[in-house]
Amino acid sequence: MVLRHLIELQRLFKRFVLIANFLPVFVGFILAIAYYNVSFYTVRQDFLLVTVGSILLIAGALALNNWLEADVDKLMERTKKRPTVTGTFSLRTVLLIGIIFSAIGQGLLFLINLEVALYGFTGWFMYVVIYTMMTKRRFTWNTHIGSISGAVTPLMGWAVIDSAIAPIPISLFLIMFLWQMPHTYAIAIRKFDDYNRAGLKMLPVVKGFQTTICRTVMYMLALFFVPLLIDEISMPLFIIMTIINLAWLMIGLAGFRMQDTVKWATILFVSSLIYLMLTFLLYVIFI
Structure with a gap:
């Protein structure tokens, strides 16, 4: 019984989504202590607070998302095993978990500083x-809103050490925002039938695949300009990021000529994860 509930909690908190949203917080923090030459020992308590606080806040948001979307989750193959659909947890329980986790997480972030909170x-x-x-x-641009929520995560980590109103954390925000568009479009194409059945206004459902491919390429092109925001960017970092952007753009452009759009979306999805991991690694190495 305990094991079953643990599995259901992982589904409720969408464990991979939770990890993916916390990782940029960690990267932002690590980059900031390296950039300002701060000893980890001196900020270890703040690191603990931002780790636990951000994880709880993200988990709370994901639980509330499940509570709000219980009616459409039961219509989609990818979400039909969530506890709000199977009934393992009552909707009231999920709502309470979402509120409590969100409140505690937000409170812990306030203990660091106002900007992080x-x-x-x-x-x-x-x-x-x-x-x-x-x-x-209601709107196809819902993806843009969701991308903003994911893009603030590196700012949280950086702001533990110093204000995130600076070129490096802002560049990370823009990368996260622009990256999430192709990444999310890839998911929407792969799960087209699910979203269509549930009546969710994802771009491929409303505007079709060709429009989605065009938008994907637009956001990939915009990524080329982000490194220019960093005044002190090293030439090796600029060159490598340009090469990586070019390689990912080639995958995006392949969508215009591939007959199997779902296969292309799968390649785009996998490559998006590789792209983000490489970008984070490059920032850690060169900045």
């Missing part, structure tokens, strides 16, 4: 209220 609340509010409640079922 503000980024955390912005991400939570954009995801739970603007994305889930207000736009996902």
Whole structure:
């Protein structure tokens, strides 16, 4: 019984999504202590607070997302095993988990500083209220809103050490925002039938595959300009990032000529994960 509930909790918190949203927080923090030459020992308590606080806040937001979307989750293959659909946890229990986790997580972030707490609340509010409640079922640009909530995560980590209103963390914000568009479009194409059945206004469902491919390429092109925001960017980093952007753009452009769009979307999805991991690694190495 305990094992079953642990498995259900992982589904409730979408464990891979939770990890993927915390990772940029960690990267932002590591980059900041390296950039400002701060001893980890002196900020170890703040690191613990931002780790536990951000994880709880993200988990709370994901639980509330499940609570709000229980009616459409039962219509989709990819979500039909969530505890809000199977009934393992009552909707009231999920709502309480979402509220309590969100409140505790936000409170822990406030203990660090106001800027960290503000980024955390912005991400939570954009995801739970603007994305889930207000736009996902009504507008194709819901993806942009969801991308903002994910893009503030590196700012949270950086702001633990110093203000994130600086070129490096802002460049990470832009990379995360622009990257999430092709990444999410790839998922929407692969799960087209699910989204169509549930009536969610994802771009491929409303505008079709060709428009989605065009938008994907547009955001990939925009990524080329992000490194230019970093005043002190090293030439090796600029060259390698340009090569990586070019390689990913080639995958995006392949969508115009591949007959099997779903296969292309699968390649795009996998390559998006590789792209982001390489980008984070490059930042850690060169900045």
